[in-house]
Amino acid sequence: MKTTRVLLALTAANMVLLVALLIQGFGPAHAQGAATVLRGRAFELVDEQGRVRASLGILPAGRSTSGVPHPETVLLRLITERGRPSVKLSASEQASGLSFAGPTGTRKTYVILESRETASMLKVRNEDGREQVIQH
Numbered sequence: 001m002k003t004t005r006v007l008l009a010l011t012a013a014n015m016v017l018l019v020a021l022l023i024q025g026f027g028p029a030h031a032q033g034a035a036t037v038l039r040g041r042a043f044e045l046v047d048e049q050g051r052v053r054a055s056l057g058i059l060p061a062g063r064s065t066s067g068v069p070h071p072e073t074v075l076l077r078l079i080t081e082r083g084r085p086s087v088k089l090s091a092s093e094q095a096s097g098l099s100f101a102g103p104t105g106t107r108k109t110y111v112i113l114e115s116r117e118t119a120s121m122l123k124v125r126n127e128d129g130r131e132q133v134i135q136h
Contacts, residue, residue: 053079080104102127 042057054077061072071092078087082104089098095116102109112123125131 047081051079051081051083053081055079 043055044052045054047053056076057074059070059073059075061070063069071094073090073092076087076089077085079085080103084101084104086101086103087099088101090096095114097112097114097116099113100111106127108125108129109127110123110125112121114121114123120136122134123131124133
């Protein structure tokens with residue numbers, strides 16, 4: 001008899017907890033406050049197949065394979081569904097630039113707009129090799 005009373009008391013307590021949780025869960029949903037700053041070392045935007053379609057990151061300073069030094073650079077890339085970085089936006093202390101590459105399968109079609117130290121340049125090139133450069 002004593003065991004029955006204990007089981008009834010536990011069942012009643014569980015029912016009260018369940019009802020309280022259900023009432024709390026059915027209240028109006030409120031958005032959490034937006035964070036004022038999103039911080040990180042890199043950002044990647046991926047599509048439904050998990051392919052990177054955009055990236056934002058900081059490339060460390062170093063040297064190219066030919067030994068030419070390059071500064072630390074912030075680089076934003078927009079990438080096609082076939083993996084081609086078609087739009088690039090870069091910034092460093094020495095230069096900043098914007099480039100647009102032709103579609104996948106092209107190698108020579110591009111537009112480059114660059115500001116380096118005290119000069120600026122616009123280069124337009126077609127796949128057939130025709131090129132126009134404006135420098136100031």
